[in-house]
Amino acid sequence: MPDARSDATIIPRALYEEVAERLRQRIFSRELEPGSWIDELKIADELGISRTPLREALKVLAAEGLITMKVRRGAYVTEVSDKDLSDVYHLLSLLESDAVAVVAQRASEEQLQQLQALHAELEAAARDPERQRARFFELNERFHMAVLDIADNRWRDQMVSDLRKVMKLNRHNSLFKTGRLQESLQEHSALMKALLARNPELAAQRMREHFRNGLEAAI
Missing domain, CATH: 1.10.10.10 (Winged helix-like DNA-binding domain superfamily/Winged helix DNA-binding domain)
Incomplete structure (x- = not known):
């Protein structure tokens, strides 16, 4: 019983x-x-x-x-200050640039195709930004989460998950700023090229640039 x-x-x-x-x-x-x-x-x-x-x-x-x-x-x-955002973006840049370097080195062809497919969906959403901004935001996060999943470090995943929740308190505003959506797409394109070239140093650099530009748009 x-x-x-x-x-x-x-x-x-x-x-x-x-x-x-x-x-x-x-x-x-x-x-x-x-x-x-x-x-x-x-x-x-x-x-x-x-x-x-x-x-x-x-x-x-x-x-x-x-x-x-x-x-x-x-x-x-919670109200997030500029310093809070700067601290969160700094840590995310460190963690996710490390993850993307691992992906560039170790990902299977099938896993890279998965990332390419997500990037293609991002490009499609960016063609109609007035209607597809929310979807672009969702796909953007899915892409980053897919990178982490492929890199396969559950401790890093947990830290990133917690940090991204705080980032979301401001994230929509940064993506909706004039021109930021297209800039973000271009940064993803550069990142995807580095991954397909299997260049871990360049992939990590592109991810750091992505977060640096995201922070500038957020504050």
């Missing part, structure tokens, strides 16, 4: 993780703006839940850096 206590621990865990993901998407979509106060009663009512799983979800988001807890004031969507 199954232990009733083990069943009881699974359901609330799944619930607060689902709540965390919903709030995460609201933050990334700017429905919840940086600096805005999290109205726990309102959100709990909207989601049809008690405040207990909501508060557990907020703890998860606080650990990710997306929520800031203020004593006696509650939870707020």
